[in-house]
Amino acid sequence: MIRIRRVVTPLLVALASLAVLTSCAKREAEIKIGEYGSLTGSTATFGISSKNGIELFVDNLNAQGGIAGKKIRVLVEDDQSKPEEAATAVNKLIAQDGVVAVLGEVASSRSLAAAPICQSAAVPMISPSSTNPRVTEIGDYIFRVCYIDPFQGMVIAKFARSTLKFSKAAVFRDNKNDYSVGLANYFSESFKGMGGTIVANEAYSEGDQDFKAQLTVIKGKKPEFIFIPGYYTEVGLIARQARELGLNVPMLGGDGWVSDRLLEIAQDALNGSYFVNHYYEQDPNPLVQNFVLNYRKRYNATPDGLAALAYDAAGVLTNAMQQLSTEDPKAFEALSGPPNEDQKAARAKLRGLIAATRDYPGVTGRISLDEHRNAVKTAVFLGIENRSYKFVATVEP
Amino acid sequence: MQEFFQQLANGIAWGSIYALIALGYTMVYGILRLINFAHGDVYMVGAFAAYYLAKALGVGGIGSASPLLAAVVLLGSMAICAGLGVLIELLAYRPVRRSSRITALITAIGVSLFLENAGIIVFGADPKFFPQVIAPRTIQLGEGVLVTNHQITVVLVSLILMIALTLFIQRTRTGKAMRAVSFNRDAASLMGIHVDRIITITFAIGSALAAAAGFLVGLTNPKIEPLMGIMPGIKAFVAAVLGGIGSIPGAMIGGLLMGISEYMVVGYLSSTYRDAIAFVILIIVLLIKPAGLLGRNVAEKV
Numbered sequence: 165m166i167r168i169r170r171v172v173t174p175l176l177v178a179l180a181s182l183a184v185l186t187s188c189a190k191r192e193a194e195i196k197i198g199e200y201g202s203l204t205g206s207t208a209t210f211g212i213s214s215k216n217g218i219e220l221f222v223d224n225l226n227a228q229g230g231i232a233g234k235k236i237r238v239l240v241e242d243d244q245s246k247p248e249e250a251a252t253a254v255n256k257l258i259a260q261d262g263v264v265a266v267l268g269e270v271a272s273s274r275s276l277a278a279a280p281i282c283q284s285a286a287v288p289m290i291s292p293s294s295t296n297p298r299v300t301e302i303g304d305y306i307f308r309v310c311y312i313d314p315f316q317g318m319v320i321a322k323f324a325r326s327t328l329k330f331s332k333a334a335v336f337r338d339n340k341n342d343y344s345v346g347l348a349n350y351f352s353e354s355f356k357g358m359g360g361t362i363v364a365n366e367a368y369s370e371g372d373q374d375f376k377a378q379l380t381v382i383k384g385k386k387p388e389f390i391f392i393p394g395y396y397t398e399v400g401l402i403a404r405q406a407r408e409l410g411l412n413v414p415m416l417g418g419d420g421w422v423s424d425r426l427l428e429i430a431q432d433a434l435n436g437s438y439f440v441n442h443y444y445e446q447d448p449n450p451l452v453q454n455f456v457l458n459y460r461k462r463y464n465a466t467p468d469g470l471a472a473l474a475y476d477a478a479g480v481l482t483n484a485m486q487q488l489s490t491e492d493p494k495a496f497e498a499l500s501g502p503p504n505e506d507q508k509a510a511r512a513k514l515r516g517l518i519a520a521t522r523d524y525p526g527v528t529g530r531i532s533l534d535e536h537r538n539a540v541k542t543a544v545f546l547g548i549e550n551r552s553y554k555f556v557a558t559v560e561p
Numbered sequence: 562m563q564e565f566f567q568q569l570a571n572g573i574a575w576g577s578i579y580a581l582i583a584l585g586y587t588m589v590y591g592i593l594r595l596i597n598f599a600h601g602d603v604y605m606v607g608a609f610a611a612y613y614l615a616k617a618l619g620v621g622g623i624g625s626a627s628p629l630l631a632a633v634v635l636l637g638s639m640a641i642c643a644g645l646g647v648l649i650e651l652l653a654y655r656p657v658r659r660s661s662r663i664t665a666l667i668t669a670i671g672v673s674l675f676l677e678n679a680g681i682i683v684f685g686a687d688p689k690f691f692p693q694v695i696a697p698r699t700i701q702l703g704e705g706v707l708v709t710n711h712q713i714t715v716v717l718v719s720l721i722l723m724i725a726l727t728l729f730i731q732r733t734r735t736g737k738a739m740r741a742v743s744f745n746r747d748a749a750s751l752m753g754i755h756v757d758r759i760i761t762i763t764f765a766i767g768s769a770l771a772a773a774a775g776f777l778v779g780l781t782n783p784k785i786e787p788l789m790g791i792m793p794g795i796k797a798f799v800a801a802v803l804g805g806i807g808s809i810p811g812a813m814i815g816g817l818l819m820g821i822s823e824y825m826v827v828g829y830l831s832s833t834y835r836d837a838i839a840f841v842i843l844i845i846v847l848l849i850k851p852a853g854l855l856g857r858n859v860a861e862k863v
Contacts, residue, residue, distance in 0.1 A: 204686040373782040377827035
């Protein structure tokens with residue numbers, strides 16, 4: 165190990181000085197944005213979709229000349245679907261790479277781990293799709309462009325109660341996951357408030373392989389549906405094991421289900437189930453259709469709700485930078501400069517402009533941020549039939 | 562009552578997997594007095610070996626499931642892991658055979674970490690989904706108790722392997738030699754038993770059984786990933802100690818007990834205690850019967 169270090173360290177120093185030299189030459193032309201996400205691990209599609217969405221937006225913007233002549237460069241870090249790695253990734257982006265703003269994460273647990281670092285470094289962070297309300301409560305530098313779980317839970321409860329006419333629910337949550345626990349509570353509260361009863365309340369932990377013990381208990385309580393506010397890997401496995409036990413009621417879920425791997429894992433087990441998404445790719449809005457077309461052309465896949473939100477998060481951030489470049493060109497110049505007091509002041513101005521976002525036309529709908537830095541948006545219900553998704557309804561806030 | 566029997570059926574299927582892994586721990590311990598912490602990771606490698614073999618043979622997917630090819634996949638992954646076990650013994654444990662037991666133990670932990678992280682590099686951190694090498698079917702065992710043919714396969718295959726192992730150890734010359742080495746290594750060596758070869762065979766068999774467990778877990782719980790061996794490895798170790806480490810029937814009973822109690826705890830208490838129960842049982846058994854359920858009480862020579 166020591167011997168390796170002896171060789172590697174000078175090499176790294178040489179490389180780093182080279183990087184500094186080249187970046188000095190290009191400094192004026194570039195604004196650095198950081199992105200952290202789960203490119204690998206149990207929620208890998210979350211990170212990959214988000215990365216694609218951001219990349220698509222930023223490359224487009226750069227191709228059109230960037231912002232006031234400056235190009236945007238996105239530095240991406242993988243957090244392996246682990247909260248502790250998310251904190252490390254953001255630390256590196258801010259301290260080493262010197263990014264002026266951060267985009268990420270999808271999973272609330274990971275956003276909650278990274279947000280305090282952005283807040284204390286005064287670097288604006290926009291989470292594309294973390295829905296747990298606590299994320300933006302961390303501080304005034306933390307934003308999101310999606311709806312929050314109290315809304316999502318209420319919408320699902322209402323859909324189950326009034327549209328599907330169910331009154332007996334089983335809740336199966338991931339105990340290790342802030343998003344899942346929060347959403348389960350908001351759903352239960354709303355569902356009970358609407359006259360429904362929760363007949364079974366069971367839990368699992370992310371990474372579990374076997375859910376049959378809990379599902380056997382749920383089956384014994386005879387619910388009309390099971391609400392699973394978890395992530396797609398576990399949801400797919402739970403659905404399969406439920407069917408193996410002869411538990412054939414529909415399942416309902418939140419935006420944690422959004423992944424093109426969901427049905428690959430669940431196979432036929434989720435037919436007849438419903439979940440909430442952030443947008444619908446067949447929305448006739450030309451903005452959406454244009455986005456879907458470009459995304460397909462580039463990645464050979466249909467963008468999911470998380471790719472769309474990431475696209476909009478990049479949009480909201482660069483929109484604020486655009487405004488800064490016209491309102492205060494000097495501050496804007498500091499964004500691509502060295503990390504000094506001027507840049508800190510510029511980031512504070514940028515923060516203010518993000519907070520003032522009103523009616524930004526995104527592919528997931530018009531985005532306005534409220535005083536708690538959350539977006540107020542419509543939710544989209546999708547159903548699953550014959551291993552494909554179908555549009556069911558949209559619900560306004 | 563229906564619910565109880567359903568939990569019991571699932572617990573037995575799950576416990577069979579622990580039992581298979583526990584056999585490897587107990588065999589190695591019986592012969593070397595070494596707790597092979599890398600054993601749970603050999604089980605992980607077994608699951609991945611089966612995954613890639615099934616992919617290579619084109620088994621899985623709709624219409625291509627076949628019990629015959631499934632058997633080929635099972636035997637193939639067992640062979641690969643037997644080789645891995647021998648390699649681990651040769652490269653990691655043999656050089657420290659004459660050192661203190663703590664050295665061997667730390668080496669075992671090192672091998673375990675090595676396999677886990679090599680797994681992340683080679684297989685990737687993303688979970689993979691085991692192909693359905695046997696077409697799934699649900700079978701009714703009495704009123705309202707449903708099991709899959711996969712779970713029945715798990716129990717049957719484990720049972721066959723355990724019987725085969727017992728016969729091997731009790732009836733063959735090599736088995737007799739293994740028992741002799743376990744009883745007293747130096748005396749066995751003086752009697753002309755090739756101790757190194759017996760140890761190699763022990764590692765090969767133990768690792769092959771872990772690979773079988775890896776295949777079976779892929780069949781019933783299709784998500785496999787490089788860190789999947791940690792928890793089952795620890796629990797199988799507890800199962801081996803519970804049954805009396807060094808005792809083969811003890812490992813089987815310990816494994817089944819662990820599987821069933823895990824299901825009962827999740828079913829009747831809370832899923833939060835799923836992992837804690839293993840250790841609670843361990844503590845209770847060790848307080849009452851320090852050598853484990855079927856362990857021999859060996860008086861310490863002074």
